Amino acid sequence: MTLSTRPDIPRGDRELSRRPARLGRLGPLLFLVHAGWMLPFAAAGTLIPAIMTEIDPDRKVALYGTLATTGSLASMIATIVIGTLSDRTRSRLGKRNPWIASGGVVLAIAATTMSFTSNFPLLVALWITFQVGLAVVLAPLFAVLPDRVAPSNLGKASAVIGFGQLVAQSLGSVVAGALITVPREGLRWLPWLIAVTAVLFVLLAPEADNRNEPREKGSARALLRSFIPPRDRDFLLALIGRFLLLMSFMSVLLYQLFVLTDYIGIGVGEAGRVIATGGVVMAVSSGAATVLSGPLSDRLGRRKPIVITASLIFAAAETPLVLSHSLTAFYTFLGVGGFAYGIYIAVDQALLADVLPNGDDRAKDMGILNIANTGPQVLAPIVSGLVVTAVGYRSVFVIAIALALASALVLLPLRRVR
Template sequence: MATERGLFNAVGEDPELTTSNVVVGRTSLSRLNWRLVIALLLGAVLWIGPYIGSIGILLPALLQEIAPDDKVALVGAVGVIGAVLALVANIVFGALSDVTRSRMGRRGPWILGGAVVGAVALFGMSTTMSVPLVFAWWCLYILGLNAIVASMVAVISDRVSVKYRGTVSAVYGVGFIVGSALSQIVGASFLENASAGLILFALCTLASGVQFILIAPEGSNRGEAGERLTARRVLASFALPRRGARDFYLALAGKFLLQAGGYAITNYQLYILTDYIGLDASAAGGIISIAAVITLVTGLVFGVGSGPLSDRLGRRKPFVIASALLIAIGAVFPAVAPFAWGYILFAVCSGIGNGVFSSVDQALNIEVLPDKENAAKDLGLLNVANTGGQIIGPVVTSFLVVATGGYQASFAAAGVLLVGAALCFVPIRKVR
């Protein structure tokens, strides 16, 4: 068959084309696929934005309206329930996408399907004033979201060579930064109309999947050999790696603790600004917007350069260690200075730290995988660290606020978690 060079630099039907032990079928990895880069950037912006804007701003605002006396406990509870569900969903959807054979490839059906389900769930949540229904719609949203996340992250392993992974990871991380910051600005502007904000986020979630399929379609893989989808195969997706997995678990623990430390603060930013610092809703919205702009600018400046720099230096560890420590330093400011400027300084440190971490994180994750043939499954396990952090962070804050009657202890706890994250990254051996 003649070699065809088109959108994906196809190189015939050679199923043995590999790079760094990753089988990629017809996709050439000899150069950077800019359409894939654009799709990953937009995909990250459009799925992380609605999530951060909802869990950090609009969901607390909605629960404050529905049940003001129980809002702190409810935010913690909805975060825990959703995150526990995500622990399972991320692994299962990652494993299912590994064995999927379709005209849209392995990942495409799950990215698009997850976007549709997530959009429907956010729209449904915008229509209710019932706490049980808020929980139900949030759980459905988490299912759809994790179908997107597990599959989109695996695309980097499938279709990007080691040579470019730091750069592509940086682009994906920049998407996180932009989406997170813009979602907070948008969410803050809808504090008094959370339902309208949720509808907007539903449309963004839908767009995350649609644009990916249109800009960087994977192509059919129906002719590829692969495992049959069986109950045993799904159960096997929960099997933890055992051989050569030391660094894998260190990376997982570090990521888990870093996310827990961050979410211990950001999930409660609205209540920190109103109940701890003493601002009214309008002023709190203004500070959230300012902090989001700062996070966006600092994250972009430091995030854009960190991935390519890590490629050039051949190092990942110094970047993730420094990012965890910097966010920990940031947590000190609102703890000792319960003023708006204290929270702004936290935003500066968090923006820089998360910018660096997001740009290098996926490259480090891929390079500590013990088995490249089960990339999506094992990346799903690493992504469990994100959802696991979302469990611990809100629970720690909720417990400490109830136990102490304030937020200062939660800042100290966040700092301890973040320092612990840095200590987990230090002993990793596979990655410098």
């Protein structure tokens, strides 16, 4: 009788025994697939506002807020639904890979179609489709970490994922800056990178046949229950802490084009060059932090102090924008904030994996935790848009500082994570 079928061995122990001691080929593939989805997504954060400016310069903030909010709401719902379905999927290709391979094609088709229209309701519908397609990729992809990586390697794997996302996010800013005057060209072709890297990941990191694995019977009621977070204190604290920190960062980053043109006072063309240069600044600072922080967390066996430190540095990074309307303040935000983001993202996925309460619902629970990715994209455009309209950009930066500090305070009481 094989280890995987022996009933006398607890399921958790059997799963740990199947996770390799080294990352091996999975490490580079995690880097590739996470970089592959982040680069087009990061570029879209600049290209979409540029398209809104083309459509209606006077209503660009309102249009962008509506588009971002509806897409992100759809993404939050889809992430939990797809995560739940992935946990219960049984196939020859496993429970994650079939979803990962299909979502990229859907979103790429939606983005390409967006590049050919200026009809705003159609753009909203297509952006919702894009976000749902991305959720089909990401909900099962985030579960790969707790599924297939040994606890002793979670920090390294999280650093690999974080480094891929950071490099791609910075390159996305460079690419978007270069395409700022022709944003539709970028939206037309860049998202196909997600489809290509997702398919490569599935082909080169095959998942075991799981058709004989038992599963909970599916029902509409069970699907609705999946939207309820686990009643677990550490899980909820990690969710709130992540949400607050990313809300702080997104409140500024998602509006960087408008911050440059409306707050600092430069033209769209120059703003594109600044965003491209800022992408390089952020890549260098965040990349250095990521390479150091992930392995350090494994060596020390500690995640919480590293993530809290990142929150405090975030708050410091956003302070110069409150004090100055200058490009120096903007570059300082990207450089110091990028360093903080690098520290955070290198350890964050490992911290989230450490607080999962139930091995049977990993994709669903990781999907709920990763609402902290999409939630700020829903609220940041709304909150920042309202605040900018009422009292200006400086108040947005003050709120962002407060959110970063609140994130540090929320993470302090975590018990299962040192």
